[in-house]
Amino acid sequence: MILFAAFHLAAAAPPSIASGIYGNVRMSRKTGDLGGIEIAVHADDAAPFAEVVVCEGWCNEGRRVVLERTAEGFAFDFVEVVEGGEGEVTFRSRMTIRPAGKGIAITSTGDVVQEARLPRLKTAFGLAVAETCRDDCGTKP
Numbered sequence: 043m044i045l046f047a048a049f050h051l052a053a054a055a056p057p058s059i060a061s062g063i064y065g066n067v068r069m070s071r072k073t074g075d076l077g078g079i080e081i082a083v084h085a086d087d088a089a090p091f092a093e094v095v096v097c098e099g100w101c102n103e104g105r106r107v108v109l110e111r112t113a114e115g116f117a118f119d120f121v122e123v124v125e126g127g128e129g130e131v132t133f134r135s136r137m138t139i140r141p142a143g144k145g146i147a148i149t150s151t152g153d154v155v156q157e158a159r160l161p162r163l164k165t166a167f168g169l170a171v172a173e174t175c176r177d178d179c180g181t182k183p
Contacts, residue, residue, distance in 0.1 A: 045048050046139075048096070048173035058085075058141065059083055059085050059087065059115050059116060059140070059141055060083075060113050060137060060144060060162070061084050061085045061086045061087075062082070062083060062160065062162050062163075063080065063081070063082045063083075063147075063163045063164075063165070063166050063169070064080070064081050064082075064083065064145055064146050064160035064162055064163060065078060065080030065081060065160050065161075065163055065166075065167065065169075066079060066080075066158060066160055066161070067079065067080050067095075067097050067101065067167050067168035068079065068170075072132040075098040075099045075100070075119060076101050076168065076171065077097055077098055077099070078168060078178055079094070079095070079096050079148065079158065079160065079168070080094070080095050080096070080097070080160075080163075080166065080167065080168035080169050081093070081094045081095075081139070081146075081148070081160065082094075082166065082169055083109070083114070083116070083139070083146075083167055084109075084151065085109070089108065090106060090108075090111070090116065091106060091108055091109055092106070092109055092116075092118065093105070093107075093167050093169055094106075094107055094118075094120060094137075094170040095107050095168045095171075096120075096122055096170050097171070097172075098124075100171070101168040101169070101171040101172040102172060102174055103124070104168075104169055104171070104172040105120065105121075107119065107120060112138065113127070114140040115138065115139050115140035115141060115146070116138070116139050116140075117136065117137065117138045117139075118136075118137055119135070119136055119137075120134075120135045120136075120137050120150075121133070121134050122135075133152070133153040134152050134153050135150045135151065135152035135153060136150070136151050136152050137149065137150050137151075138151075142159050142162065143159075144159050144162055145159055145160050145161040145162050146158050146159070146160050146161055146162075147160075
């Protein structure tokens with residue numbers, strides 16, 4: 043009976059997402075534009091957080107977000123303000139991440155609905171380009 047109880051508790055634990063950098067940011071050979079998403083997950087922290095950058099043309103500014111544990115992995119809210127020919131446009135998304143092979147799957151719902159599989163990276167690319175957490179970052183979100 044004790045073995046069954048221990049198995050039941052282990053089965054209820056959310057899937058594990060390893061802390062690390064995941065992404066698919068690429069540079070266009072023709073234009074030099076950058077596109078994709080990159081996320082540095084800090085899952086081992088007492089208050090899990092991530093640094094996220096969405097690159098469209100360039101990787102302008104990263105955001106630090108609080109990760110909420112879910113049954114599948116983590117979720118977070120992401121807001122990005124983009125300036126274009128018609129002025130500023132604000133995009134709001136709810137993003138979820140879950141384990142997927144050696145990487146993660148990320149799903150965005152809200153103003154922009156997308157899904158992507160992000161491999162684990164050895165070093166940051168998009169986050170290194172972006173001005174991540176310019177003035178408002180401390181060591182924690």
